[in-house]
Amino acid sequence: MDKLAKSLAFRSFGHLPDNPPAVPLIGMSQLVIQNTLVVSSFQKSMTYSMHHNDMVEYLGRKWEIDVNLLHESVAWPSIVKARKRASFPFQKFISKWISEDTATGIVMRRRKQRLHDHCPRCDAPQEHLVHILTCPHPDV
Amino acid sequence: MSQSTSSLTTEHFQSSPSIQQLIDDIANGVAVAVCDGSYFEIYGIGSCAWILSSADGSSWIEGGGIVPGPLADLNSYRCKLGGLLGISVGTACLKNLLPSTKHFMLTACDNLEALRKITADRNRVKTTWKSVDIISQILDVWSNQHCTPSPQHVYGHQDDKRTGPLTFIEHLNV
Numbered sequence: 627m628d629k630l631a632k633s634l635a636f637r638s639f640g641h642l643p644d645n646p647p648a649v650p651l652i653g654m655s656q657l658v659i660q661n662t663l664v665v666s667s668f669q670k671s672m673t674y675s676m677h678h679n680d681m682v683e684y685l686g687r688k689w690e691i692d693v694n695l696l697h698e699s700v701a702w703p704s705i706v707k708a709r710k711r712a713s714f715p716f717q718k719f720i721s722k723w724i725s726e727d728t729a730t731g732i733v734m735r736r737r738k739q740r741l742h743d744h745c746p747r748c749d750a751p752q753e754h755l756v757h758i759l760t761c762p763h764p765d766v
Numbered sequence: 767m768s769q770s771t772s773s774l775t776t777e778h779f780q781s782s783p784s785i786q787q788l789i790d791d792i793a794n795g796v797a798v799a800v801c802d803g804s805y806f807e808i809y810g811i812g813s814c815a816w817i818l819s820s821a822d823g824s825s826w827i828e829g830g831g832i833v834p835g836p837l838a839d840l841n842s843y844r845c846k847l848g849g850l851l852g853i854s855v856g857t858a859c860l861k862n863l864l865p866s867t868k869h870f871m872l873t874a875c876d877n878l879e880a881l882r883k884i885t886a887d888r889n890r891v892k893t894t895w896k897s898v899d900i901i902s903q904i905l906d907v908w909s910n911q912h913c914t915p916s917p918q919h920v921y922g923h924q925d926d927k928r929t930g931p932l933t934f935i936e937h938l939n940v
Contacts, residue, residue: 631802635812639806665897667895
């Protein structure tokens with residue numbers, strides 16, 4: 627059956643058959659969100675559809691990026707998958723990096739943990755996120 | 767059973783020249799049903815295939831098709847559930863030829879979690895489950911017939927791993 631299933635999939639590469647987008651539910655009410663039939667985890671899907679737009683609009687305002695561009699160009703489902711696969715410490719790191727709360731020189735000075743905001747390696751003033759990625763010090 | 771359900775599981779459909787032996791074996795509870803699914807993440811395509819076979823393999827019905835659903839919800843588990851739906855639909859098609867007394871059919875799949883779902887209590891199906899649309903369909907189709915699935919796990923890809931001969935169910939799963 628494995629071989630047959632694979633051969634059926636191979637046949638469909640490039641042209642999907644005219645099947646309905648999802649199996650219709652028998653004995654359960656249908657849930658359609660934004661013209662898409664929800665087939666898994668109803669509560670999670672509803673939460674996603676309610677809060678996703680708010681989040682994208684917030685990011686658009688924060689980073690001064692066109693909201694439509696964020697909607698169309700970013701592969702949000704892939705980001706969700708990638709975040710789920712990442713370890714908890716890495717998820718924390720990503721959250722801190724996005725919210726600009728990573729311990730850069732500027733942040734550490736603001737937190738009063740350091741006297742100055744210089745880069746500890748190259749001693750450049752005002753160490754920020756971009757500097758961490760582009761620090762010219764040979765040890766980086 | 768809706769037309770779309772039967773079309774998605776029987777996009778490919780074949781049978782042996784005679785299915786009398788299969789019907790007899792189902793009635794006697796010795797027939798086997800095996801399914802499998804394949805998911806190609808890069809292409810966003812999932813397919814399933816299933817077979818109902820007599821105990822000696824001489825009489826059979828097989829089918830399969832592309833598993834529908836939003837791309838975000840498509841995964842290997844959903845494809846296996848598509849195969850299990852195919853088995854239930856295939857058996858439902860033979861309903862009029864089968865006895866009206868309760869009988870069992872061995873139903874094998876290589877996904878243990880998907881297999882557990884086909885014997886779940888219909889009243890306890892949760893909307894938080896993944897691919898709950900297919901699960902609810904499977905349970906509804908089985909509940910409308912006298913045949914009851916008897917789930918059995920089968921290890922997949924045994925043709926690559928096993929050095930000795932394969933069992934009949936493993937052979938069908940390959």
